[in-house]
Amino acid sequence: MRRVGGLKDLAGAYDALLCDVWGVLHNGVAAHPAAVDALLRFRETAGPVALITNAPRPARAIREQLRSFGVPDDAYDVLVTSGDVTRMVIAERPGVRLLPVGPDRDRSFYDGLDAVIASEEEAELVACTGLVDDTSEAPDDYRPLLERLVARGLVMVCANPDIVVERGDRLVYCAGALARLYTDIGGKAVLVGKPHAPIYEAARRELAGLGGARILAVGDGLPTDIRGAVENRIPVLFVTGGIHAADFGPHDAPDEARVAARLSAEGLKAVAYLPALSWNGAGRSA
Known part of the structure; x- marks a missing residue:
């Protein structure tokens, strides 16, 4: 496992993205602009994006909420909710x-x-x-x-x-x-939501319909996002600055030894980690 500068460092190996929403794309109040940018860039250069969320409401309600937070419709292709x-x-x-x-x-x-x-x-x-x-x-x-x-x-x-x-x-x-x-x-x-199989089966069906086969998951929650990806055999990028941020030291400089030890203790693994989702460590740029 290694720290990457942004999603750009991994995008070439995958043709579909399965991205968590709360904690990665927004904080329950407003969108993270760099995360939105990362999704837009992945769609431009790599393939479709599916948002996967444990929100209990139907996708149409979450889509409206995302718009209110500043997440545009063109940042993703499909939205799969636990609801x-x-x-x-x-x-x-x-x-x-x-x-x-x-x-x-x-x-x-x-x-x-x-x-x-x-x-x-x-x-x-x-x-x-x-x-x-x-x-x-x-x-x-x-x-x-x-x-x-x-x-x-x-x-x-x-x-x-x-x-x-x-x-x-x-x-x-x-x-x-x-x-x-x-x-x-x-x-x-x-x-049936993350980390359980039914929501991943639904997301896989959606992505397969869009031509996405090599899927990379992105998430911040160890018991839901990371465990769900691992148990459903999907490579995952761990966002350390979400719900577990306090466990890994400074938000922008997480201690790699702590990250590795926590994953090992939970019986989990990730292909890479970064503090917050972005395309290249900044906002929209080359």
Whole structure:
């Protein structure tokens, strides 16, 4: 594994890119301009770009969010969300009575589903997209509810396996934190986003349709992006300055020994690393 100056150093060996969104392309508030530039340049010189995200909402909602953050539509070819893949799982049970757990902003997750929104007492399946208020709540606040649902033997379908994500300069809990607590209590949770195979299978199908065969993944999350790429046999570029930045020393000068030791300890590997996604270590240039 080596540090590279930018995506340009690897682009010649690949004809498709599978790029994480939150933590690599934006921080939950605004886009990283150099990362946007890197995607534009890869599309110009190498091949198609697929964005892969554990966001619990459908692609159309995330596309609108990306535009609001400053990510143009021409920075990528396709967008694969954990929300869309999770909807496929629910669609296998037409007419199922769902108990939604999550914030109002995720209501688009349920649009068009052949399912009935139900009360806790009537539900047959739990659909978790996150905490209702991730600015003030913690997973343990949900323990009484989750214990009641586990006692009824309900399965939880989790639309976002992430435990935490960065939002600006803070970390907030995601649906994955509730799914983890659910299984700790004794319940069953179904997760299809990163690092699990279904979302990678969906992304591969999309890229194959665009002629992309030699895929490079890019991500910052060890338990999701990096593990998902490794377990699905996709070479991966590790962005160290994302969610794990504090573990590797100065943001712009991560300690290579620390990076290598952490990957080894987790049983993971990457083809290369860099602090933040860019084309050549700067903004748009030759």
